[in-house]
Amino acid sequence: MSKEKNNFSVTPRSQDFNEWYNDVVIKADLADDSPVRGAMVVKPYGWALWENVQKVLDAEFKATNHEALAFPMFIPMSFLAKEAQHVEGFAPELAVVTHAGGHLLEEPLVVRPTSETIIGHMWSKWVRSYRDLPLLHYQWGSVVRWELRPRKFLRTTEFYWHEGHTAHASSEEAVEETLKLLEIYKNFARNYAAMPVISGVKTPSERFAGAVDTYSIEAMMGDGKALQAGTSHYLGQNFAKAFEVNFQAKDQSQQFAHTTSWAISTRIIGGIIMTHGDDKGLVLPPMLAPFQVVIVPIFKSDNQDLMLAEARKLALELRALGVRVKVDERDGVSNGFKYNDWEMRGVPFRLELGPRDLEAGNVVLVSRLSGEKAIVARGEAVAGMTAQLEGFQAELLARATTFRDERIKTADTWDEFTRLLEQGFFVRAFHCGDADSEKQIKELTKASTRCIPLTGEVYGDLEEGVCIHTGKPSAYGKRVIFARAY
């Protein structure tokens, strides 16, 4: 049995968080290394999780009138240079096609690191009048950014995402769109990934290359570090000017469009792992889990057919209620192996069905969170599963929210600030807004500004004070969140 050889122990999370993460990615069978440095293979279980992410977000985009389409993966090298900050930001990470069809290309092609440039070029052909606006576009696919220190899902040279790109007749409308997407992302993270993210705006030095404003959702991982889990950029007229996306306005004047772009990538899977996982492996939020329930029929050779048939029947009953169920029919691996395997893969609930349970009309219900076994009447287990899943989902979010709130602290002195960062907290502090100071703080503490939480958002209170680093008056009218980040 090749499979039985698998070893389900992972490095304890408390001992080495990074090793724990790598172990879980491999042992939960989410992804593998590829022969191309820094590019991963997303394995079926990882891809099923990503498909669920895609399904939810795609429905959200369509419900808000966005249209899916596809732009080419190659971009002429010269396009990148048209927006000065953009090329500065992305040039070091580009993969470049120099030869094709057996010949040296006249102009090298870049494999898209993001598609603002080629989309701007196409929009300039498509937009003539204010009546052609807004354009509300998005595409699913992969992009390439050469990473020096790749980590599966978190930083890979090729990663999967959607990128949304919209063009509007007014800045107000474009800002509204930027914030609408931020809200969609926040709700997705909270309600599906059970990640209690903080939404806010980035400080200028943390902006996307070419953006006027970058908004993000920031998540806290199990080790207290931050993960930027989604971004929404208001690009002003920067790209519209660079690519001549202009239109005749209602008043007949010629104007440049106002554009936005936004994205969530396979990074979110790293976020789910590091938010909820434990020493037994992955713990998946039911709303996104490929399988919400695994049924393990317990059988010997003399009752195998019967027990498998009963397990399949149970699965059908659950599926009729919309529950995603897997029956583990494997022969030749022990029940203990199966339990460990599905725990490693983070399936929320396990139902064990043995001959005695069958006779008594029961099943054994085991939650991935508590690990406790409960004997439940079979009918109840089925009828109650939707509520169980909702409870599990809510508990994950509540647990992560408590964890987050315990690890966000306020600092008003430099000593306190550095001590808290050293201890792995998110720290709320005043900052003067000076980019050099931000850079110095990063060098001194390894922490960066994560965001300035939106007003009305948790931690988004209006406050004034004195910069933690320079002693100058605070900028932004709020405390900034600092943290070490992935």
Next chain:
Amino acid sequence: MSKEKNNFSVTPRSQDFNEWYNDVVIKADLADDSPVRGAMVVKPYGWALWENVQKVLDAEFKATNHEALAFPMFIPMSFLAKEAQHVEGFAPELAVVTHAGGHLLEEPLVVRPTSETIIGHMWSKWVRSYRDLPLLHYQWGSVVRWELRPRKFLRTTEFYWHEGHTAHASSEEAVEETLKLLEIYKNFARNYAAMPVISGVKTPSERFAGAVDTYSIEAMMGDGKALQAGTSHYLGQNFAKAFEVNFQAKDQSQQFAHTTSWAISTRIIGGIIMTHGDDKGLVLPPMLAPFQVVIVPIFKSDNQDLMLAEARKLALELRALGVRVKVDERDGVSNGFKYNDWEMRGVPFRLELGPRDLEAGNVVLVSRLSGEKAIVARGEAVAGMTAQLEGFQAELLARATTFRDERIKTADTWDEFTRLLEQGFFVRAFHCGDADSEKQIKELTKASTRCIPLTGEVYGDLEEGVCIHTGKPSAYGKRVIFARAY
């Protein structure tokens, strides 16, 4: 009105089929040229059609236990060379990344033209025992093949597809898989795309580079030319040997796996256009149409709100029955413009709703096929729409089947053979199986062997005879289908 400027006339199909095709692709707003030569932008309407193709096929793959996953788009150059025929076939079409992250790469990376090689490499890590087999994998994405004569959807340097890859313990199982997929493709083409394809096996010289056998579905376009609309390859142990995908069999012996690969690409959209379209533009099969019904409310400024509200109500009633409906709410374009626009886009049915219709409880129903207007009671139009759509779908298939069967002829002399090919027919003829002869036939007639239809399939009768070209005894035990092809 920038949009009103559009001109809905296309080159007549009978006058210049190629120009007609290009006009329809642009005017139905399916795709546009990109700044990268030969790579297209698939616009929202074209992508919505592709999404429907994806949805149907993805469900088929999952229902037959295939698992989606994702391999990297880059492949080390050396991998291609490991299977001799494969590299010979693909080398001239490769796009090559030589620089990344600001440095010259030690080994150039190829942008995948197809993924047998990198998948073989990964499988060799994953497969140890017969218990690890079969592997039933597929991925959605895009691939790159440098095309000298690109045409949107038909031949583009980057195109979108799924590629299925499976590995099995025995050749029987792998052949069975190859044929299972061919059957799925055939049924998809017939039942969804309304394309009466012929499924068969390719002659050796038309095989995929590295395959033992290539099966395909061959479609006849409106100009009588053939389009290879999907392929399924039995790869034998060629790739397994090149990448050392071996396993311990039940009897403890070490064996190489038997593999398959199969694909349908965005080419199928070109096939749908060229099978069903007419001089008014696209005609879409209801099973795949982004919108099956368009509602055009007829209003003036004084009754606009009322008519829009009624049109939306009508749309809701149809949506409740599972019909995909678009309400054309545009203001400032004429009704005639709207009719032309949706005819160009091939929407199967149009419902016109004007104030007098509203009062009388009627709608005007117009079929894209007949173009005739019928006044129908509103309730009937709603209740009968599913049957109307089914009828439309069946009519498309019947029409295309009649067309196909009228244009498939049998030839037993060289004169007849060349004359029929010249007239644009598919020709069934005996062939000796000699590759040089096939090559000469191609040079002389521009026609290639399309397939040897499967036994039991239409045109798949067992027959023996004399080669149309060499006079030698026929190979394959059947007539071969020859045609000029896209």
